[in-house]
Amino acid sequence: MKVLKVTPAELDAMMQQWSKAHRVYAPALVKQPAASPNCAPGWRRVDGSGALTLSTGPTPASVKTFFFPQPETLLTYTLENNHPDKGLMREPEKSKEMQVVVGVRPCDARSVLLNNLPYQEDPFFQANRRRTALVGFTCDQSLSTCFCTQMGGSPLGSEGLDLAFSRTQDGFIVEVGSAKGEALVTGLDLAPADESEITALAARRQKEVKASSTELDTLKGRELGKLYDAPLWQPLGESCINCGACTFICPTCYCFDIQDEVVRGQGRRIRYWDSCMFPLYSLHTSGHNPRGQKVQRTRNRFLHKLKYFPDRFGPFSCVGCGRCVQDCPVNIDIREVMNDLLAVE
Amino acid sequence: MPTINEIVSEEIRAQARKLLEEGTVAAVIGYAAGTLPMTVRPLVVRSPEDCSKLIWNTFCVLNLANYLPATLKSVEPPRGPRDPKPEGPLPKVAICATGCWSRNIVVQTQEHQVDRDRVVVMGVGSRGMVSRRKVEAIFSGKEILKVEEGDHELIVQGADFSETINRWSVVRDNCQTCTHPDPVLVDVRIGEPVSERKPPNPFIQVEKIEQKTVDARWAWFTEEFSTCIRCYACRNACPLCYCPTCFVDDAKPQWVGKSLDAVDTGLFHVLRAYHCAGRCTDCGTCETVCPMGINMRMLTKKLNKDVLNLYGIEAGMQPDAPLPLTTYAMDDPQKFMANEVAPVPSMAPATLGHRGPVPGSVKEGK
Amino acid sequence: MTEQSTNWEPKIIAFLCNWCSYAGADLAGVSRFQYPSNIRIVRVPCSGRVSENMILSALKSGADGILVSGCHPGDCHYISGNYFARRRFALLSNLLDFIGVEPGRVNFSWVSASEGEQFAEVVQGVTEKVKALGSASRLVKKIDALETELQVA
Structure with a gap:
């Protein structure tokens, strides 16, 4: 797995880069203005300008809205008598444009993998998965209501994330978790992460695993x-x-x-x-x-x-x-x- | 020295225990402590031992009247749908009620959802309930781990801070403009009565919107309701909403679509509010429970204002009078009519008995 | 949807009570009083039958205007149906105004069975008002517009 080093300034540049080619979404921490009625509640479309701000703990709305749009159109048809499509049910033309969701927390990233289990053969869910890249940030701090460690997750987990950012002294180390993640960093001039930082993260993860409880598994x-x-x-x-x-x-x-x-x-x-x-x-x-x-x-x-x-x-x-x-x-x-x-x- | 709410809590526990031990009631509806700061959980207590779980504090924001019809039903002896009503009086239920909740019990009685004789109202004067959202907004970004409550202040604590804030400044909007904080029904008095409040203008929030232009109002409406996720918490937390099938669940005809379409969402909120016209007591529960923080209370408050202005009625204040939309007056205002200027025919009672098409109508003889 | 072209004509749904306003419309017809052909009549037993659901549902489905008309106060075939309706319409009318639906979209009137001429006047007035407002967009559901972006997020 590729691990890169990213400074905060480089992160801003990456967001800008992505928003040129893809639809980029970030958590909306304040109530959404009416100017963007076409984005799901809790998320906002970003154009790359301005820094990314995240709250402690999970994002206000979960990422499921990108995989289960509310609503998802399955078929379209017409009841007009003289319409050439009369009597036909058509699969709607869906956008294949890549959507990049930035600011995802490890818990939400894991949720996509869990939802994937019952939806393995669902064409709509799978199509949305193919076109959605999750750019996540591991949690330095948890809320008192967080209990991911009890459920088999970890605040530092990178499972399910295409790019996983973890904070270091002077920026982030970024784990590239998939081909989609790979595509997001190609063409960007990023240095590989220091070996010491990678081991430090691994050590922190190990500590989390030890602290996590498995009592619930009974x-x-x-x-x-x-x-x-x-x-x-x-x-x-x-x-x-x-x-x-x-x-x-x-x-x-x-x-x-x-x-x-x-x-x-x-x-x-x-x-x-x-x-x-x-x-x-x-x-x-x-x-x-x-x-x-x-x-x-x-x-x-x-x-x-x-x-x-x-x-x-x-x-x-x-x-x-x-x-x-x-x-x-x-x-x-x-x-x-x-x-x-x-x-x- | 114990705070007012500590005294009230103690009295609620004592009275609930007494009522259950005496066998006066079969259940008591109250609140238990929540697992997070500033939360409480509605609780139905059925045994004197469990009464120690009951509490009262400044975060009791959910309208307990919502639980009354179901709890009354749950204490009745089980019977089939066709079985006759058992003889003798049915068991009673006690409920903690503030001003607005007690008015909801009045409305429930008027609408035959609740048998007043089976309800023991433990009346608590409301000092205004605190909005968790307002407190969180003050400490935005910081997690609140503990909130201690004094009579006039809240001590809010987090991992690295502890601050005292004025309680009234974070009291919910509806409580700040409330005129009847003291229960209108009291069978068992808990704590001291609180006096009527005279807010300078109870409808100030509504009037702010009314003063906007029609386009600005539409912009406000679309923005306010754009974040709705259609979870129906506002509907389900409301003691007025008890229809077995809600209009949003009607399939034929389908009045309102089910997805997050802005029109469907807007229509749901307009119709939900409209169905509460003349019945809403502005308890603020709908707004409080909304996970998205939508101020849907503005719609019901607007209707409350109109009902008061046009028909002089406040919901739940006149137990013996009919509900405003189940009655009428001959001279109700009708300025909104397109042809209001047209002469109104004699309203003498004699014409009231008139039936059928007017003589000479083209319908006749068909 | 075709936006306002010069020959745009609004569609107005008229809920008319069977005993007065519908008969009034009939009388207007047989008496040859001219009124605009923009209204589509839905005959209802009484103005008290017209619920908020019906009015808003018509708006949602793309009606440019609504007219609800019943017997004059005191003349209701069912004695008091229109009195109840009057209270409900007063509140609904104010509420729609409050949320920013243009005044004039949803109209109410009293027209008796003998008022053919008045019926024509009411329809004329309502049609003019709605024409001035243009085609309705508020509370009108459009599913074609939804396809594009909501799908995505």
């Missing part, structure tokens, strides 16, 4: 029925208001629904975010709803992340970014849920 071997019937769900479901805030800000919630929209004769079939917190999510055509009660829906979200998903794919479907912990209107804390689950006899 959940994977537990009997589902006992976790399902545990008494912890009742009070949790009672407090939960069943909004979709946690699922929509979560980087690893990937459920969707499909719908046709027709406006003045022009139609499109869209895929948009859905949430297991909504009654409509599990409502059958018959009118029966297998998860008709609040508590059932709340339980489903946590058991999916901590039991169903690992049973099927291996890792937990949570990266420990802590966004839901911060933003849940009723302070439902997944860390507490995990501890309660571990305590289930």
Whole structure:
């Protein structure tokens, strides 16, 4: 793997370089002005001028919006009688322009790899993955709500990042993680990183690995029925208001629904975010709803992340970014849920 | 010396324990401490032992009335949809309520969502609840690890700072313009009553927007709601929203699309607010729970202003009067009508009984 | 969408109550009162039937103007439907104005079954207002415009 050395000034130059050829996005730390209505909430399109500022901890919005656009058009069609396309469903022409997302945190980068497991054969997700490069910054500081180390991640991790920046004394060392990352640095005159800095980073990583807890992994071997019937769900479901805030800000919630929209004769079939917190999510055509009660829906979200998903794919479907912990209107804390689950006899 | 809220917390615990031990109520709706500074979690307590979990502080921003209908239902003996109502009185539920929440209980009673006889209101005078977002904005970029609460100040602590800020300066906008902080229903009084407030202009935030030009208002509207992620936290946290199927979930006809299209998002917010017309008590919960910090309360506040100006009604203040949109007056203002100048036919009660097409109408004989 | 060309004509959706305004429109027709052909009539049982959802849905679908018309106060076939409607429309009208929908897009009127001439006048007035405003863009859903950039982010 190639490891380079970059000064802050060189980073600015790189951003400028990229924005000439690609669409470059960075976290929007303040509320987005109306001038850029076409960018997903929490992100802003950058033109390379001005320095990149990042907040401690995860970015305000997760990167999933680049892989699961809200909405994604699957097909377009027309209902106009005299239209030559009448009766045809067309796959929309999608931009193949590379998008570079700068400022990604290791937790979010990992979320893309986790989402990739169920979406391995999804053409839309894969197309978005092919055209999206993630330029990440490892975390020097964590928030009190961060728990990536519990979920198998690391604040210094470079997993899933095409370029991973880690701070050093006078700038960054940059690990090139993929061909896409390679393409982003070709043509730039960058020096290789010092051996001492690479070993220093490796040592810091080693320390993180030692500090990380693996207690949670015992959940994977537990009997589902006992976790399902545990008494912890009742009070949790009672407090939960069943909004979709946690699922929509979560980087690893990937459920969707499909719908046709027709406006003045022009139609499109869209895929948009859905949430297991909504009654409509599990409502059958018959009118029966297998998860008709609040508590059932709340339980489903946590058991999916901590039991169903690992049973099927291996890792937990949570990266420990802590966004839901911060933003849940009723302070439902997944860390507490995990501890309660571990305590289930 | 204990702070006011410490005294209130102690009283809530004592009263809740008493009500549960006596068997007066089957459940108490209150708050438990949250896991992060400035957060609390709504909690339904069903046993006297659990009452020690109950707390009260300046961050109790969620409207507890939202939990009332479901909690009432949960304490009823289980029965099928066709089974008759059990004989005798059903178990009661106690709920902590401030001014606006108690007004919501009034609205719920008016709308037959809640049986007033089954509710024991533990009335707490609200001193204004603090907006977590406002506090975080003051310390932007720094993580707040602990907040200690005094009667008039907050001590905010982080890893490398500790600062005292004035409490009222970070109280939510809706609380700052609140006129009825004391509960309108009180079965059990908790703490001291607080007096009515007289903010210089309760609608000042709305009027700021009204004074803009129509284009500037549209710009404000599109920008304000552009960050909505359609999580429906505003809807679900609202005690007024209890429809089994919300209009956004209607499929045929589909009133509002489901993606992040700006028009669909805007329509959702306009219609949601409009459905709260004449019922909203400006508790501010919608705005507080929004993960994106959208001030959707401006829409409901505007409607509150109009309902007050046009019909002289404040939601939840007159338990015996009908809700403003379920009634009418013969002489309601109608300046907005295109042909308002056209002569209005006699409004004598006799004409009220008139039915069918006017004689001579072309419809006749068809 | 074709923007304002010289021969642009607005589309106006008119929700007319069956008992008064619809009959008024009929009378205008048989009495040969001229009014602009821009309105598309939706006959409803009562102005009280017209919900905010219907009005906004029409706007969303691209109507340039809306007219809701019912019986005069006191004349409602269902005794009080229009009184309830009047309260709701007053609030809706103010709310739409508040969010910046141009005044004149959504209009309300009372027209009785005997007021054929008045109906023609109301339609004339509303059409002129909407023409002056131009084609609607606020709260109008456009899916073609969405394709380009939203896709990306």
